[in-house]
Amino acid sequence: MTNNTKIALVTGASRGLGKNTALALAKKGVDVIVTYRSSEAEASSVVSEVSELGGKAAALQLDTSNAKTFDDFVAQVKQTLQDNWQTEQFDFLVNNAGIGINKPFAETTEDDFDRLMNIQFKGVFFLTQKLLPLLKDGGRIVNLSSGLARFTLPGYSAYASMKGAIEVLTRYMAKELGHRQIAVNVVAPGAIETDFAGGSVRDNPEINNFIASQTALGRVGLPDDIGRAIAALLSEDNRWVNAQRIEVSGGQSI
Numbered sequence: 001m002t003n004n005t006k007i008a009l010v011t012g013a014s015r016g017l018g019k020n021t022a023l024a025l026a027k028k029g030v031d032v033i034v035t036y037r038s039s040e041a042e043a044s045s046v047v048s049e050v051s052e053l054g055g056k057a058a059a060l061q062l063d064t065s066n067a068k069t070f071d072d073f074v075a076q077v078k079q080t081l082q083d084n085w086q087t088e089q090f091d092f093l094v095n096n097a098g099i100g101i102n103k104p105f106a107e108t109t110e111d112d113f114d115r116l117m118n119i120q121f122k123g124v125f126f127l128t129q130k131l132l133p134l135l136k137d138g139g140r141i142v143n144l145s146s147g148l149a150r151f152t153l154p155g156y157s158a159y160a161s162m163k164g165a166i167e168v169l170t171r172y173m174a175k176e177l178g179h180r181q182i183a184v185n186v187v188a189p190g191a192i193e194t195d196f197a198g199g200s201v202r203d204n205p206e207i208n209n210f211i212a213s214q215t216a217l218g219r220v221g222l223p224d225d226i227g228r229a230i231a232a233l234l235s236e237d238n239r240w241v242n243a244q245r246i247e248v249s250g251g252q253s254i
Contacts (some may be wrong), residue, residue, distance in 0.1 A: 005056075007090040008234070009033045009077065009131070011064060012097025014042035016194040017144070020227030021094055022046055026055040028231050033080060033090065035062035035073075035097065058084050064097040064123035065115065070130045077134055089136045092234050095124045095143045095166075100196050102155040113158050120162035125169060138181040142230055143170050145188040145245065151253035163188070167245055174243035183242040187230055190249025192221040216251025225250070 008025050012018040013034035022032045023046070032050055036043035036059060043059035050057035058080045062073050081087050098120055101112050124143060135141070145167050148160040167186050174184040191211045193202035200207055201220055211220050229248045233241065 005085070006030045006092065007033065007081070007085060007087070008092035008094060009035070009090055010094040010096055011035045011062060011127070012037070013046060014039045014059075016196055017189065017192065017223055017226050018094075018096040019046050020223035021096060021230045022057070022227075023049060023053070024224075024227035024231035025092075025234065026050040026053045026057070028235065029055070030092070030231070030234070031056040031085065033057070033077065034059050035064075037061070037063050037097070056084060062097070064127060065118040067118075067122060067126045070127055073127075074130045074134065077131070081134070089134050089139075091136050091139045093128065093131060093135060093139070093141045094230060094234075095128065095141070097123070098144065100156075100159055100198075102200070103158075104155055105157040108158050116158050116162050120159070121165045121169075124166060128173070132177075135182065140182060140234055141173060141177075141184040142233060143167075143173075143184070143186045145170075145186045147188050147190040147247055147249045147252050149188060150247065170245070171243050178242075183239070185233060185241055185243065186245045187226070187233065188245055188247040188249070189226045190215065190221050190247070190252035192223060192226060194223055211252065214253050215249065216254055219250065221248070221250055 008030050010018050010022045010032055013022045014036035022034050025032055034043055034046050047057040047059050060076050101116055143166050145163040148156045149163040149167055170184050170186040191201045208220050212218055226248055
């Protein structure tokens with residue numbers, strides 16, 4: 001291993017967009033630490049796939065909804081960096097972990113709201129805060145938002161509100177971490193064919209066709225559309241991009 005190998009930490013990377021992002025980074029020569037909440041076998045499979053691409057990876061368990069576990073998690077990251085890379089810091093943080101709850105505004109419960117808040121906003125806020133000492137000066141952070149923070153589809157009032165909060169937080173992070181030369185951006189995917197939100201976009205032809213009809217490029221997004229965009233954003237070519245919201249939606253609802 002050369003000393004200039006970059007290391008990314010991608011949360012929620014056992015499947016879906018997180019997995020795709022981890023593999024897209026590996027293809028660009030970036031090593032990865034992936035986190036998973038419950039699917040250890042799937043996370044191990046991602047680690048194997050990264051190895052097959054010639055990279056190095058490790059998987060750690062993390063429940064982003066429970067901020068009380070973050071100190072222990074950070075200690076594990078520190079140990080993992082030491083054991084696997086003989087280093088004390090990593091380069092890129094991708095805050096991807098998330099869930100979707102699709103319920104009308106009038107029917108969203110306080111439990112629904114709190115669950116979304118803890119994972120989508122509070123978790124990102126405090127996990128990033130705790131990881132700051134392990135993030136290199138000159139490193140970079142990508143937060144995940146959603147096209148739903150710009151356009152509206154009924155049933156996502158709570159989810160999209162948290163993503164709106166993430167977009168504001170991203171600008172504040174960029175401002176306050178600028179003295180460390182850390183750039184912070186937000187990527188906002190449009191509708192994507194994954195198992196997110198029960199796989200509705202992928203598995204329901206009616207929803208799929210409707211979204212395709214609302215998208216300038218005429219189809220629903222695929223995980224590759226997003227993972228590659230995040231990997232490209234983290235390349236040196238995009239070093240000067242900071243505090244931006246980058247929507248990757250094929251031109252949905254424009």
